[in-house]
Amino acid sequence: MAIRSARTLWAGGLQDGSGQVELVSSGLGKFDVSWPRRTADTAEGTSPEELIAAAHSSCYSMALSAELANVGGTTESLDVTADVTLGPDPAGGFRISKIKLTVRAVASGIDAEGFYTAATAAKNGCPVSKALAGVAEVELDAELI
Numbered sequence: 001m002a003i004r005s006a007r008t009l010w011a012g013g014l015q016d017g018s019g020q021v022e023l024v025s026s027g028l029g030k031f032d033v034s035w036p037r038r039t040a041d042t043a044e045g046t047s048p049e050e051l052i053a054a055a056h057s058s059c060y061s062m063a064l065s066a067e068l069a070n071v072g073g074t075t076e077s078l079d080v081t082a083d084v085t086l087g088p089d090p091a092g093g094f095r096i097s098k099i100k101l102t103v104r105a106v107a108s109g110i111d112a113e114g115f116y117t118a119a120t121a122a123k124n125g126c127p128v129s130k131a132l133a134g135v136a137e138v139e140l141d142a143e144l145i
Helices: 035-039 048-070 112-125 127-131
Strands: 006-011 018-023 029-033 074-088 094-108 137-144
Touching: 029 035, 048 074, 048 094, 048 112, 048 127, 094 112, 112 127, 112 137
Parallel strands: 094 137
Antiparallel strands: 006 018, 018 029, 074 094
C-alpha cells in the first residue's frame, strides 16, 4: 500500500519557536506552524489539528461513498466538515478532545435510516477514524438532503 510523508523543520522553543510543515509526498506545499498560532482563536496559518481535520473529512467522504454503494445507494454529492478541538488533557498537557463530523449528502436509492446507518459505518470504518480511536468524543451530524 501507499506511504505518504510530511516533514516539519522546527527552530526554537515551544512558545518562541516556529516551524514549517512540508507535504513531501505530493509536493503541494509548505505551511508555517507555531504554538501561538496553533492555540489562537483565529487561524493564521495551519495547525496539526487542521491537517487532521483535512485528513478526516476526506477519508470519511471516501468511506461514506463506499458504504452508500454497499447498500445500493448512489452518491451524488457529499459535503463533509471535520471540526477538531484541541483542549487540555486531564493527565497534563493537551490532547484532541473532540472531533465533530458534519455531512450533508445528496444520494439516491436510499432512505434516511439507511443513510444514517451507512454514515455511522463510515465513521467507524474510515482508516483515519480508526487512527483517531483515542479521541474521547467523535460526534456525527449526518443528514440526507
